Each structure stands twice: as C-alpha cells, then as structure tokens.
Amino acid sequence: xTAEKIxxxxxxxxxxxxxxxxxxxxxxxxxxxxxxMNFDMSTDEILIDSYIYEIxxxxxxxxxxxxxxxxYGVSAEVFxxxxxxxxxx
Numbered sequence: 001x002t003a004e005k006i007x008x009x010x011x012x013x014x015x016x017x018x019x020x021x022x023x024x025x026x027x028x029x030x031x032x033x034x035x036x037m038n039f040d041m042s043t044d045e046i047l048i049d050s051y052i053y054e055i056x057x058x059x060x061x062x063x064x065x066x067x068x069x070x071x072y073g074v075s076a077e078v079f080x081x082x083x084x085x086x087x088x089x
Contacts, residue, residue, distance in 0.1 A: 007072045018074045021065055028062045 008015040016024075035058060039051035069075070 007068075007074075016068070018072070021069050021072070021074050022076050024065045025062065025069065028058055028065065032058045032062065 004017040004019060006015050006017055007021070032055065035051055035054050039048065039055065042048050042051060
C-alpha cells in the first residue's frame, strides 16, 4: 500500500491529496444537480434568488477545483470518455 502524495501550494497555503481533489469535484457536481433541481421546482422569489446565488457559488468552487486538478495533473479514469458501444439488432 502506497501513501498518497500530498499536493501543496505554499503561496496559497493549501494542501490536498489527489483523492481529496477528485472527491471535492464529485461532491460539488452532486450539489449542483440537487440545487438546480430545487431551483427548477421553486416558485417563491426569495428561494429562487437563494438558489441562483448557490449555483453561482458552486460553479466558482467547481472551477477552482478543476483548475487545481489541472495544475497538479490530477485525473481520474471516470472522467475519460469511453468509446460508444454499438448494439446489434
């Protein structure tokens, strides 16, 4: 069992492991889906405003972690496209 590499940015004062970065990306994606569904079902103006701000915030956080993953060369197999399977009839 190998220890996971810690990725540090001393300028920003942050440190993450690769799995933490990928975990955050997945968590944010799920939060975005949930928030967008709540937005679509809302009729109250105050809630709609709240969901708009939450979506903007989550998008910014998502962009941050994607940029962090790119900076450190973090990738996951689940993000790579698989070839389409063709079904025979």
